Amino acid sequence: MTLDLSIITDNAGLFAQGAVATVYISVAAIISGLLIAFPVALLRLSPRRVMSWPAVAYVELFRNIPFIVMLSLFFYGLPFFGLRLQPMTTGIVALALFGSAYFAEIVRGAILSVPRGQMESARAIGMSYLRALREIIFPQMLRFFIPAATNTSISLVKESAVLATLSVAELTYQGLIVQGQTFAPFEVFLATATIYWGLTALLAAGFRTSERRLGGQAQRGFSSRHRLAARYLSLEPEPRS
Amino acid sequence: MTAPPVLSVRGLRKSFGAMTAVAGVDLDVEAGEIVCIIGPSGCGKSTFLRCINYLERPDEGTVRIAGDYIGREPAAAGGTRLQSARQLDRMRPRVGLVFQQFHLWPHLSALENVARAPIRLRGVDRSEAEAQARALLARFGLAAKAGRMPADLSGGEKQRVAIARALAMKPELMLFDEPTSALDPEVVGDVLRLMKELAEEGMTMVVVTHELGFARKVADRIVFFDAGRIAEMGPPDELIDRPRSERLRLFLSHFQ
Ligand SMILES: Nc1ncnc2c1ncn2[C@@H]1O[C@H](COP(=O)(O)OP(=O)(O)O)[C@@H](O)[C@H]1O
Ligand SMILES: [Mg+2]
Numbered sequence: 001m002t003l004d005l006s007i008i009t010d011n012a013g014l015f016a017q018g019a020v021a022t023v024y025i026s027v028a029a030i031i032s033g034l035l036i037a038f039p040v041a042l043l044r045l046s047p048r049r050v051m052s053w054p055a056v057a058y059v060e061l062f063r064n065i066p067f068i069v070m071l072s073l074f075f076y077g078l079p080f081f082g083l084r085l086q087p088m089t090t091g092i093v094a095l096a097l098f099g100s101a102y103f104a105e106i107v108r109g110a111i112l113s114v115p116r117g118q119m120e121s122a123r124a125i126g127m128s129y130l131r132a133l134r135e136i137i138f139p140q141m142l143r144f145f146i147p148a149a150t151n152t153s154i155s156l157v158k159e160s161a162v163l164a165t166l167s168v169a170e171l172t173y174q175g176l177i178v179q180g181q182t183f184a185p186f187e188v189f190l191a192t193a194t195i196y197w198g199l200t201a202l203l204a205a206g207f208r209t210s211e212r213r214l215g216g217q218a219q220r221g222f223s224s225r226h227r228l229a230a231r232y233l234s235l236e237p238e239p240r241s
Numbered sequence: 242m243t244a245p246p247v248l249s250v251r252g253l254r255k256s257f258g259a260m261t262a263v264a265g266v267d268l269d270v271e272a273g274e275i276v277c278i279i280g281p282s283g284c285g286k287s288t289f290l291r292c293i294n295y296l297e298r299p300d301e302g303t304v305r306i307a308g309d310y311i312g313r314e315p316a317a318a319g320g321t322r323l324q325s326a327r328q329l330d331r332m333r334p335r336v337g338l339v340f341q342q343f344h345l346w347p348h349l350s351a352l353e354n355v356a357r358a359p360i361r362l363r364g365v366d367r368s369e370a371e372a373q374a375r376a377l378l379a380r381f382g383l384a385a386k387a388g389r390m391p392a393d394l395s396g397g398e399k400q401r402v403a404i405a406r407a408l409a410m411k412p413e414l415m416l417f418d419e420p421t422s423a424l425d426p427e428v429v430g431d432v433l434r435l436m437k438e439l440a441e442e443g444m445t446m447v448v449v450t451h452e453l454g455f456a457r458k459v460a461d462r463i464v465f466f467d468a469g470r471i472a473e474m475g476p477p478d479e480l481i482d483r484p485r486s487e488r489l490r491l492f493l494s495h496f497q
Contacts, residue, residue: 115344117344120296121340121344121403122346124338125334125362126362126410128326128327131361135361140348
């Protein structure tokens, strides 16, 4: 058996469209997921049960269903509530919510990784809770947050393939189309896999850059052993779905 | 009319579950007065200090700083009500708190640790705040360390930066929670000397400490805490040399 690379070059346009759609879906879901995650994490950290309980429920709800099931529920369920969204939009919303549950847990863990005395010394001097979070806690939590958030973001890029089940023309769907036309599954999925690999590698590089930009200064205060431990802890694969 | 006490605590109580940490404390501290709190570990000294600026919310009682309520104030309808977060945040800088473990902000330089709060909370110009911070650090023998990160400072230096950080907000009252307990013995003297200077300049201070030598020399009054209460209180000589209770005698015997 030989590889017929013309199958890929002849359909480069479709692969490119698919890759662009996958990037668009992933970036939108990651950004919205992160934006949702912060308030959810802060609620979950509240000492008041009325505040923390809904956040716990939210996280557990979205973390404990396979994404493909959640996406189907959204796609077939939302119209019952009068919400008719494009498959692409449904997919982005579902992926963002799915990711936000994992991101929220990461934010919570990252905040808790900062010693309690940091918040206390900030509050004692008169900073508001939000200012103390922004100026004192966030810069110190990045070294935990960024590696873990990178992993989750990479998982979301991979999960976005599930949108193919709604015929959203993202990378996996385009691959299936090309396969249907060419009957050359090996070449097609080799190309698809390579593009996913490239996209996730780019994403990881992006996070590393942001880590240097945002956290470079913050990290000067910490020992390298501590940083190594943080990296090691972030290796746990998630999300699982 | 005389000025109200800088610190006035009435009926302060705080429990953690079934455990009563502070069991009804009244204390007035006049301007310029130095009060040292001594007592066995776990008797509620830290909780008492942390209740003064509401890092820990007391279950009952009121705290006033120079006459102004902090945390909880009398309600028009009678009784008391909690202040809003904004009210509390405005009151807190009037009380400086120095922790046993310093709690410097590790991502900010020594200078920024001191200058940050005046810039953000008092609206002081950065250049002016930095000049003030440099002056404070220089006074504490840290002129050369202003640009250092906390991780690159020794324990004694960290604690001096932490004191400078609190002073930068120009508090009316300084609270110290065992400020030298985490320090190597050879630098304890540096920090105590600095606190003594502050006292001599007229700062009002409440100091939880196990340094009886310091308490004897610097304190106007010593408070002996036991089981969340003020068990004994008086001038240093009286309290240390002629303890009235058996508990205090026993406690002091550990320092011989
Ligand atoms: N956040 C907390 N939760 C539960 N118990 C606490 C807490 N803080 C203090 N305590 C308890 O309250 C008591 C008084 O503690 P503390 O004020 O730290 O004493 P001290 O400073 O005199 O050693 C101790 O029994 C301690 O275990
Ligand atoms: Mg204590």
